[in-house]
Amino acid sequence: MLKSLKDYSPVELRHLIREGKYTKPTSGLASGYTQANLVILPRELAYDFLLFTQRNPAPCPVLEVSDAGSRKLKEFAQDIDLANDFPKYRIYREGKLDEEVTSVESFWRNDLVSFVIGCSFSFESELIAAGIEVRNITQQVNVPMFNTNIPLKEAGRFHGNMVVSMRPIPEKQVIKAVKVTAAMPKVHGAPIQIGHPEHIGIKDLQKPDYGDAVEIKHGEVPVFWPCGVTPQNVIMQIKPSFVITHAPGHMLITDVKNTSLKYE
Amino acid sequence: MLKSLKDYSPVELRHLIREGKYTKPTSGLASGYTQANLVILPRELAYDFLLFTQRNPAPCPVLEVSDAGSRKLKEFAQDIDLANDFPKYRIYREGKLDEEVTSVESFWRNDLVSFVIGCSFSFESELIAAGIEVRNITQQVNVPMFNTNIPLKEAGRFHGNMVVSMRPIPEKQVIKAVKVTAAMPKVHGAPIQIGHPEHIGIKDLQKPDYGDAVEIKHGEVPVFWPCGVTPQNVIMQIKPSFVITHAPGHMLITDVKNTSLKYE
Numbered sequence: 001m002l003k004s005l006k007d008y009s010p011v012e013l014r015h016l017i018r019e020g021k022y023t024k025p026t027s028g029l030a031s032g033y034t035q036a037n038l039v040i041l042p043r044e045l046a047y048d049f050l051l052f053t054q055r056n057p058a059p060c061p062v063l064e065v066s067d068a069g070s071r072k073l074k075e076f077a078q079d080i081d082l083a084n085d086f087p088k089y090r091i092y093r094e095g096k097l098d099e100e101v102t103s104v105e106s107f108w109r110n111d112l113v114s115f116v117i118g119c120s121f122s123f124e125s126e127l128i129a130a131g132i133e134v135r136n137i138t139q140q141v142n143v144p145m146f147n148t149n150i151p152l153k154e155a156g157r158f159h160g161n162m163v164v165s166m167r168p169i170p171e172k173q174v175i176k177a178v179k180v181t182a183a184m185p186k187v188h189g190a191p192i193q194i195g196h197p198e199h200i201g202i203k204d205l206q207k208p209d210y211g212d213a214v215e216i217k218h219g220e221v222p223v224f225w226p227c228g229v230t231p232q233n234v235i236m237q238i239k240p241s242f243v244i245t246h247a248p249g250h251m252l253i254t255d256v257k258n259t260s261l262k263y264e
Numbered sequence: 265m266l267k268s269l270k271d272y273s274p275v276e277l278r279h280l281i282r283e284g285k286y287t288k289p290t291s292g293l294a295s296g297y298t299q300a301n302l303v304i305l306p307r308e309l310a311y312d313f314l315l316f317t318q319r320n321p322a323p324c325p326v327l328e329v330s331d332a333g334s335r336k337l338k339e340f341a342q343d344i345d346l347a348n349d350f351p352k353y354r355i356y357r358e359g360k361l362d363e364e365v366t367s368v369e370s371f372w373r374n375d376l377v378s379f380v381i382g383c384s385f386s387f388e389s390e391l392i393a394a395g396i397e398v399r400n401i402t403q404q405v406n407v408p409m410f411n412t413n414i415p416l417k418e419a420g421r422f423h424g425n426m427v428v429s430m431r432p433i434p435e436k437q438v439i440k441a442v443k444v445t446a447a448m449p450k451v452h453g454a455p456i457q458i459g460h461p462e463h464i465g466i467k468d469l470q471k472p473d474y475g476d477a478v479e480i481k482h483g484e485v486p487v488f489w490p491c492g493v494t495p496q497n498v499i500m501q502i503k504p505s506f507v508i509t510h511a512p513g514h515m516l517i518t519d520v521k522n523t524s525l526k527y528e
Contacts, residue, residue, distance in 0.1 A: 043311075046311060047310060047311040047314065050311065050314050050315060050318065051314060051329055054314065054318070054326060054329060055329075062318060065315055065318060065319075067419075067420075074417070075417075153338070153339075155331075156331075
């Protein structure tokens with residue numbers, strides 16, 4: 001009997017992806033394990049970006065930073081190749097998306113620093129475990145994301161406003177949703193706004209700037225969390241000559257359980 | 265009637281210190297407000313050090329990093345001059361203590377980056393508020409600190425072992441002491457070892473490597489926390505050409521209350 005993809009361990013999935021045998025989104029794989037965003041920058045930009053993440057940990061929760069030139073991690077995964085273990089990558093040149101590839105091995109340089117960044121997949125699974133429906137998962141669409149007027153703290157060349165994700169939550173579960181996510185600061189933590197999109201510069205909840213619109217039912221409150229699209233947005237504003245990111249939804253599957261991202 | 269020093273606000277104390285009218289240790293001043301350690305490095309070393317703190321947050325809890333060349337902070341204090349608002353500074357040249365001064369204005373350079381780092385003063389006041397005696401405060405001595413065999417995660421040129429502080433805690437209060445400090449990760453957080461100094465390479469509790477020995481009473485357990493001496497220790501190992509730190513006990517008095525360093 002063939003083993004189902006759902007039964008693969010994180011390292012088995014990374015091997016499959018590394019060999020080019022799996023190139024699709026990673027949602028639903030390796031249930032319970034942390035999946036992560038990727039930003040790879042030249043060393044020349046890495047200090048400003050690391051400082052930016054230090055000053056803005058909610059939208060930019062860094063899980064691990066590689067050594068310059070290294071394709072390995074030490075904390076979040078053993079047996080890993082950062083240049084091959086994401087199912088799909090995006091190459092940006094001069095701040096513009098240039099190509100999508102399944103390996104960045106041929107582009108690798110000794111001055112590249114990889115930032116592995118927390119992702120809301122981790123807190124969504126905790127919300128569901130707490131009995132809270134996550135609408136974008138129910139509807140099988142991407143979470144709706146919005147530009148806001150919330151200014152971030154500048155660091156060197158990097159500055160901009162926060163991007164947020166929105167999930168409609170029944171009014172009587174809002175406090176529980178705050179508590180569950182507040183306990184996970186490495187994956188964006190508590191919401192930044194509850195119930196008043198207009199206060200953060202959002203005009204129409206049915207017209208997200210990224211992702212897909214979701215239904216908001218009677219008695220539900222729109223709740224807004226800091227979003228991992230923020231760092232990519234901020235980086236692209238300065239039109240850097242060379243940046244690699246993961247392709248949306250095509251994440252790194254780490255060896256670390258979501259539950260271990262809670263307060264230690 | 266003359267106003268007592270104890271009644272001065274943080275900003276009033278910083279002014280007094282800035283004008284050279286107060287040059288002593290800051291322990292006991294501005295009760296309830298966070299005091300902070302200082303490391304000032306040339307920009308050339310700042311990336312490796314920031315990465316080191318990202319990888320080792322327990323011994324190196326960064327509260328704020330200045331912009332290169334700036335003598336201001338944005339989050340932890342308004343109306344601040346980083347070159348004058350510590351009562352005493354140490355200048356290290358080639359990794360050796362060269363002089364102690366009350367102002368570093370004349371040494372300032374445009375490439376200097378200031379790291380403002382959390383300090384155990386903040387959690388000691390929370391321990392006392394929780395009804396736990398802090399022996400070094402009772403005995404009015406410096407906390408005992410020890411070199412350990414606990415390896416830190418390397419970052420660029422920086423590597424080394426953790427330095428810990430020790431406080432004897434009555435056995436029945438140990439769990440409470442863990443809970444109180446675990447809630448304050450920005451000031452070292454939970455202990456790293458309880459009751460077994462020999463497991464982390466400490467031979468004699470009455471012979472600390474830094475600070476003063478304290479009495480350990482019958483029924484008390486030695487509890488060890490990651491210590492802010494760690495980053496200075498690690499930096500000096502590579503004998504950098506120029507580093508400024510605060511003089512021990514001569515801290516920055518910030519505008520931020522200790523209680524706001526708890527989990528948000």
